Amino acid sequence: MVGAGGDGIVTMADVLSQAAARDGLNVLKTEAYGPQIRGGESSSVVRLSGDPIYESGDGADVLVVFSWADFSRFKGECTPARNAVVLSDEADPVARTPEDLGLSADAVWIKLPFGKLSTDSGAKGSKNLVGLGVLTALFGLPEGTLRRAIVSRFGRKKAAVGEMALKAFEAGLLLGQTLPPMPERRLAFTPGPAKLIMSGNEATAIGALHAGCRYFAGYPITPSTEILMFLDEWLPKMGGSLVQTEDELSAIGAVLGASFAGEKAMTATSGPGLSLMTEMLGLASMAELPCVVVNVQRGGPSTGLPTKSEQSDLFQAVFAGHGDMPRVVLACSDVEDSFHTTVDAFNIAEEYQIPVIVLSDQLVAGRRETFDPASLVHEVRERRLPSAEELTDYHRYKETPDGVSPMARPGVKGGIYQTNGLEHDEEGSPGSGFLLHEEMNAKRYRKLRPIRDAHTFHRRYGPEDAEIGILCWGSSKGAVREAVRHANERGQKVAAFVPQMIYPFPKKELEAFLKGVKQILVVELSYSAQFYKYLRTFLDLPAERTHVYKRSGGKNLTVAEVDAEIVALLAGERVQERVSA
């Protein structure tokens, strides 16, 4: 659905999603906006199904357009399927043809008086609800639930407003019933127990709270700000604290201070902020201060494309920082996964006293998805504290087999130590001897081994005897998973490997996956192929059987793109792409 500012696209999509979630449908909803700061055009794609949904779908089955002028701004973000049902406003002065939209003969195009009907119904400016009514009648959406959703949304404060909104909906419903029915296009589903519906950012924030995070310091930045705003609302209700700092340097500094003080602490940011935090993350690594930094990726470099998704902060997360600086990088690949990945991040940070970066991206962070409330269960781990005996002769950075030394909490007698970012001995006292440095580097890096062994997080889709193995990460999972399903349905032996742990990498698991695979396809949204290059640092990827499908972000990965690669590969037609320096 697409409309101008004021057409209420966002609300329309929201009400529809809420109602569907209420009835136990699976929902995946994305939104996009024009460059105007506010009140500009917007579009939203809502996918509904009784079956699992992995991504937005390449082409919409139904396209509602209030304004064609605005529609043209969302190329790539809101495309109809070739056989789509298109509902547009008959009053729109801009004319479009089925050819413009690439529609096929079996597409249906109906022009309707959305605006007029809204005014006539007495609920002026409610095109969106009229539209919802039409959709409900045409495609068999849950009528009653939608009514309740509308009342709940608009009537919360004033019952009259709710009733007015309902009128617009009913007007649409009536209109829809006059249209020729399309029984084969109706949504088939059985209502079930209500599902949760939330965004990736919300799932991340809830994950943090579940993991025990009670301190957040952050600085707003699109598309991560929702995490800050969410926690601003909830942390104080849970006895925690949030400070909006003067900048990102201060945010990560405060997080490290809180962590030193014994709290589970985190910050959230996006590329520019993560870049600013580079130096401080080095301190976290050196001083072994647990912390979680959520980085919601957007298009880069620099300020780039702040509202679009991309997978190009991988290098920054994995490699940035002067010196040899161990850290952990996790990636979340959908909304529910954002919850679990964040809990894992805290568990690892706290157990191993190491900075953990969670890579999310605008697509996962901003979209809303449904899932079962029962899935939000995840074990929580705690920091290793010195025992009473250890406190009698306490060394903060004591050598241990796994590199993890018990960390005393201020306030504990006997636990006193001074830490610093200078190289230091077991006590934390500065030293610049070579041997000390080598030992301490080894201690800090040693922690990565148990982390990798204990957390071999990854997903695997497709048959065991796959001939094509796709490697991707993060939000690319959705389109890849769907493409793998398509391929498998076509009888093609394609499988995918999606790590959740990016650094250190579940290398053994990947090697096992690749055993028997004839062709490898790396898929990612980074112009410079960061994932592919990163994989190469530890994995031999023979040129003759490795293919890379990479491109800039700014447009989400589609199933069709991955499909096309698979087909070309199987046909032996895929041209080896030169990955630039």
Next chain:
Amino acid sequence: MVGAGGDGIVTMADVLSQAAARDGLNVLKTEAYGPQIRGGESSSVVRLSGDPIYESGDGADVLVVFSWADFSRFKGECTPARNAVVLSDEADPVARTPEDLGLSADAVWIKLPFGKLSTDSGAKGSKNLVGLGVLTALFGLPEGTLRRAIVSRFGRKKAAVGEMALKAFEAGLLLGQTLPPMPERRLAFTPGPAKLIMSGNEATAIGALHAGCRYFAGYPITPSTEILMFLDEWLPKMGGSLVQTEDELSAIGAVLGASFAGEKAMTATSGPGLSLMTEMLGLASMAELPCVVVNVQRGGPSTGLPTKSEQSDLFQAVFAGHGDMPRVVLACSDVEDSFHTTVDAFNIAEEYQIPVIVLSDQLVAGRRETFDPASLVHEVRERRLPSAEELTDYHRYKETPDGVSPMARPGVKGGIYQTNGLEHDEEGSPGSGFLLHEEMNAKRYRKLRPIRDAHTFHRRYGPEDAEIGILCWGSSKGAVREAVRHANERGQKVAAFVPQMIYPFPKKELEAFLKGVKQILVVELSYSAQFYKYLRTFLDLPAERTHVYKRSGGKNLTVAEVDAEIVALLAGERVQERVSA
């Protein structure tokens, strides 16, 4: 030579080096200090020869120790050769034995009354000059030149001080003449035309000035501060400007401002500062603003080992930054090379409108070396400016085959444009369309190809038909080159490849080097083997024939270490080392 604070070790080494350079000897001088801020112990190694010198030498032929207590603090920085001549102060209360020092039977140990003689000579506190006198007598150093060097150094302001200093020297000389001569240990050389002697930091700064840099903004940080201080002295004399900013964010920001304004501009920093500059370097890359950032590496991570050398900022230089962010990384490998690399950096930055990072390190930056003044010649390139015709319809980011668009200088009518860090079209106006983003990414990355093609900077040492190929970079060159020479002298077919251009990499040249090579040895001072991993991103390095010798910095790479690796490799005894995650 080693002594306590006040023993004048630094001056002693300096006078010796100056005199030797004056007489056309090759000199390489390093220094090291204790943790005290000032007035602490210090040591210096001065290597002199008529032949080329590549590094400090593993063991000193002559060791002068004023204080054994202090000597023990410089383990690894000042070691005597097994057959060294050791000169120590007979008044030193600390006793040492030849076994302590690992001396062999043919070593010579003489205890001398340095302190007493200095006092007796009337020049109290001039142990160092007494020492110089002894050295001159024993080893045939250029007596007359040293006298003039002393007078020039001490008598500049007050002739009497110079004469006093000379007395101490003469006293030492006389003492030395009473000692049993060691004719086979005397320095053999023919005086030649005076050489230049300077530090890597100085060579870098001079390179910048030669390249036309007339704007410097920076923030002090060890071990790069000398560049700032040097330019503070010289830039104003050359009509340029220097601003010491409030921090590194401001420094790189001001550099970009000056660059936008049309000046050649640079900053210099070390690891922590480079980390802070990460975000701003992204702006330089995105807005295509030429700039040079010299990063003098020290031990990391975090504050690390600020006065020690390491090669662990490679990842930060090559990979840091959110988004896909092209940049160029060069590395200088000795003092003279620091000059040339800096000029190259400006040439590339200006010609291709891209940020260039020069990786130096504490070893190269801080040590002093001699070379021929005639070698400081290097072509200087300029920015591409729009022609009069181009100015009639100017597009700042016009698509061109090599990705480089003419850049107008403010003040030029018709050249007006607005730039930014948002993705932008050819005019510089913000845009977030996917196609635009893909095209602009391609434009920015395209520049790397001509850079790599035009600048295939690398060095190659050893025979063409080498069986062992060593890959190293930066200051490791010295020890590797010497080790290759040793091996070749032993008849072993060993060669080394040392890139000056790190990113993009002279890949073809490396592949040509590796053709025929049976075993590859990567040598670097980074605990996590950054160079090896980086090489893997574009090069297949088969495990069965690739070996990595890597360790933390904090102690300079020695020839003996590399020698041992070569020997073990040739004997088939080298155990494959596991490179950690």
Next chain:
Amino acid sequence: MSEAATLPEFKPSDYKTDLKPVWCAGCGDFGVLTGLYRALTELQVKPWETVVVSGIGCSSRLPGYVDTFGVNSLHGRALPLAAGVKVARPDLTVIAVGGDGDGLAIGGNHFLHAARRNLDVSYILMDNEIYGLTKGQAAPTTPAGDKTKSTHYGNPEPAVDPCELAISVGATWVGRAFSGDLKGTVELMVKALRHKGFAFLNVMSPCVTWRGDDQFKSLKAKQRQLPENHDASSRAAALVYTRESEIVTTGVLFDVSEPTLLDRLATVKVNALAGKPQSTVADIIKSFQPSF
């Protein structure tokens, strides 16, 4: 104005680009932009000899709409860029612009030091007491207790008065304007641009989206002109008009003449040369050749 007698070379529209502002209808920044067009016209500044530098924020989009050289840099970094431009090219007119978050939160340190150095740049801050672009979080100028998208239960931080800060840290010209008062804004911009040294103009520029239309009305109601007899050369007198809550005083709060950064850097060059001709690289190289 003596310029008025001859036909001016540049009209306000000569300073306008084709780009349509992304700002919300009614945003206070429109007033600032129009004011700037007029101020530039009044001064007849050559567009190609002028550079407008900003950070990131709604307000920082401004350089894109001004047909001079322009840089929309990074959040908080307008002043470092501006300093680089001006020190490298003293011949250019350099104007830095941006938001209150940009200039006072993440960019606070540069503000402090640009003012201290008396950098020869005019800095126009669009103060809307909020983070506009990121959709309504508290800025350092948001009054304590206010509810915003990042202060659900009331802002726990007291607001800073940008003018007080500027005066305290060394700005040599400090003014306060209200973007709803176009004439006053233009007048103050002209004065700021004419000032030699660091001129700081805080323009109260309402954000209709996140602070509501009320901000416009209440500012209009609160606006007072500085008394005629205000002594702008006195720091103490200027500070009287800071930390106001019930009124908003507009005008030139502070105006003194001090050596600017460029003046002082010029002195450095004079001292360095000490009457001798400029050095060359050859001179430097020679100084490294032992010559005793």
Next chain:
Amino acid sequence: MSEAATLPEFKPSDYKTDLKPVWCAGCGDFGVLTGLYRALTELQVKPWETVVVSGIGCSSRLPGYVDTFGVNSLHGRALPLAAGVKVARPDLTVIAVGGDGDGLAIGGNHFLHAARRNLDVSYILMDNEIYGLTKGQAAPTTPAGDKTKSTHYGNPEPAVDPCELAISVGATWVGRAFSGDLKGTVELMVKALRHKGFAFLNVMSPCVTWRGDDQFKSLKAKQRQLPENHDASSRAAALVYTRESEIVTTGVLFDVSEPTLLDRLATVKVNALAGKPQSTVADIIKSFQPSF
């Protein structure tokens, strides 16, 4: 002091670690360290309930010499770390320390905002008018015209008065001390530590290596005590003793009582709960389940 009557639990030596300071003989920072041992003793602060946080610099080595919890963080970042410690653990005594470069150059923005927020931390700045650790470059406190290792021809930048800055940006307690005056320093430290809110103590702490022994002597000669009748509650009165050049006035320049950051964050929590019990994660999850 009433504590004097009973046997104190902690002696100055109880606050001392085994580490030998790396400072140059005669460095002013020794006085600050000794002063801090005594001040902590006077307050009988429990070492394990105290955290000393610093940045990087000669002065920032101090936490290593104090036997409390300590963090020697990054250059310029003492205050963010200190803020994190204090907000997360209001039960701890948090002291931030560092140099003038650390606190006013690279760390200037944090200083500004910590003061504005009235963060409940004492901040002791060792002001030697120079960058000591990096060997003698100009600091923001180095007087204009001074020659240093980075200002060969005279410093082109005017110095900032840290106390003026602190007062202007919202510190609620501001004092100036001289590390050569141990008694005075201890007294002021005790007061700073007792203050509720952001207490800023600028200690003139000579760098004998890069500013010469003269700095000690001249400070000694210039030191004046604040007049007995000084009204520390008045901003204007406090500002009288800033930007001094011929004298150095020591004492409590400014001292007012304002709600602190912790006070305000406590209010946020009260508002958030609105009398209801604390929320749980289950409550939050429930709020995401459509329930119409």
